[in-house]
Amino acid sequence: MRGMGKGNLQGYDSIAALLLDNKEIVSTIREFHYSTTKFCKVVDVIRKKEQLLKAELYRRAFISSKTRDNLFSLIAHFAHTLLIHAKIIGSDILRSKLSRLSQSYLLSLNENELLNTALLVSINAEKYYAEIREYGITHKDLQNLKVKIDDFKSTMNYFNESECFTDSENDRSINVLMLEADKLLNDMDTFVESMGHDHTDFYKEYISKREMCIKSKKIFRQKHTV
Numbered sequence: 200m201r202g203m204g205k206g207n208l209q210g211y212d213s214i215a216a217l218l219l220d221n222k223e224i225v226s227t228i229r230e231f232h233y234s235t236t237k238f239c240k241v242v243d244v245i246r247k248k249e250q251l252l253k254a255e256l257y258r259r260a261f262i263s264s265k266t267r268d269n270l271f272s273l274i275a276h277f278a279h280t281l282l283i284h285a286k287i288i289g290s291d292i293l294r295s296k297l298s299r300l301s302q303s304y305l306l307s308l309n310e311n312e313l314l315n316t317a318l319l320v321s322i323n324a325e326k327y328y329a330e331i332r333e334y335g336i337t338h339k340d341l342q343n344l345k346v347k348i349d350d351f352k353s354t355m356n357y358f359n360e361s362e363c364f365t366d367s368e369n370d371r372s373i374n375v376l377m378l379e380a381d382k383l384l385n386d387m388d389t390f391v392e393s394m395g396h397d398h399t400d401f402y403k404e405y406i407s408k409r410e411m412c413i414k415s416k417k418i419f420r421q422k423h424t425v
Contacts, residue, residue: 210412211242231390238383266354270347280334317348
């Protein structure tokens, strides 16, 4: 998630927890109590949006992993069969194309590389289908490979498009909420300053957490500034 950072939410949570634990102090100033209530609600919305995003990312990772594993197993099976056939017929060209397709090599490929490799294997499997039928490869197997390639390609396209949309929407939503949270914090800073003498411990703890919140935000922005 680009719009905020885990540190920012933790900073907000820390301050919200302090304010809720000191309701009696907060309630001594009506405006402070109002700002605190609103701030905690904003932080809760930010937290829920982050949880929803995490759930979506986990869902995408699961689907992507599943389609990748399905395609990977088929590629490995077809590549092994084609390589056996290449050695039997003495085809150096076919063997050179397939000899490097070990499991460790396939596991190292990114999505685009795996897709290109799958297409290469599919083309050769179709080309030599009449011969590799002797090794137990059926027309159904060949069609299944094409289906898995299409599934993998569709998953890549969908996730790339939806990720851009989700990230941009999430950025705008979270940034608006963060601006609101920061404005409320700025208002509350004034109230806390006025309590410095009467509620020393609360004042010191608030200032400490406030400084950590500001520091974590600066660090996050520095890391993500181009």
